[in-house]
Amino acid sequence: MHKNNGAFRFTYFTDKYDDTCDFYGKKLEFNLEHSWDRNEHDKGALFKVGAGLIEVLLKPNDEENRNAGLDYRIPQGAFMCIQVENIDQLFNKYKAMRIPFKQEIVDQAWGHRSFSILEPNGLVLFFFQEQF
Template sequence: MKLNAGIITDKLQETKKFYTETLDFGVRFENEFYLLLHTPNHEAEISFLKPNHPSQKPIFQSAFNGKGVYLTIEVNDIDKVYKELKDIKVPIEIEIRDEPWGDRHFAIKDPNGIGIDIVTYTKPEE
């Protein structure tokens, strides 16, 4: 089984630019109302769909309202990714930090207001 999360948004071009240029995602498929992106390692995908498109049934027409969704991106070297994003002036919503349960992470937002938690998992403190 494979999961592909989808977000309904009017911001397809801004979203494509953010994910491809900021996070190095690739484009798997794109047309005038749908965008399918993949992570750099091709292991996960996320899709974006224009709201109110006539090809879609009502369940897939309402635009995301900017709240109640977050994404987590696990990386091998959190400090390297943090520095790279800081160097290109991506706004950091939560500064890099270590959590007692083992995460080392920071957070940014995409053009749709979705919080993106970028994390390296480590062993929890004893």
Template sequence: MKLNAGIITKKLQETKKFYTEVLDFSVSFENEFYLLLHTPNHSAELSFLLPNHASQKPIFQSEFNGKGVYLTIEVENVDQVYEKLKKKSIPIEIEIRNEPWGDRHFAIVDPNNIGIDIVTYTKPEE
């Protein structure tokens, strides 16, 4: 089984630019109403779809309202990714920090108002 989460948005081009230029995703497939992206190591995919497209059934037409969704991206070295994004002047929503449950992470927001938690998992505090 493989999971591909999808977001319905009018911001296909802004989203493509953000994920490819900020997070180094690549395009797996793209047409005028659909964008499929994959992580640098091809381990995960994320798709975006224009709202109210005639080719789609009603269940896939309503635009995402910008609330109630977040993504977590696990990386080997969160500090390295943090510094890279700071150098690109990407706004940081939550500054890098350690959590007692074992995360070292920071967060950014994509063009669709989706929070993205970028994390390296560490040992929980005793």
């Protein structure tokens, strides 16, 4: 089996670029690995989360600056799962910060303790800790 040691990235476009970057960097305190601002149509940021990256890209507002091979629609039906070590501590921290929750903390039948939040684009971030 071929081993791929590259980093996994969840990448999406947003028209709420500044709000989204503030949410991940300042509110959730995810580490900003790299960002760029090449021009008004080409901005991006990489946030380190566990063994992967969340890549936030500014959605170009005109067809001239779009790549024909990419999908610029707002993510629907997608969500991110982020494994953490102390789920209760993180839940209480985000609760105190008034981060919008999709689901309060709960023990799942499959052995996870979890909660989920909504980021500025409506994308669900599902935080979990294994209980087994």
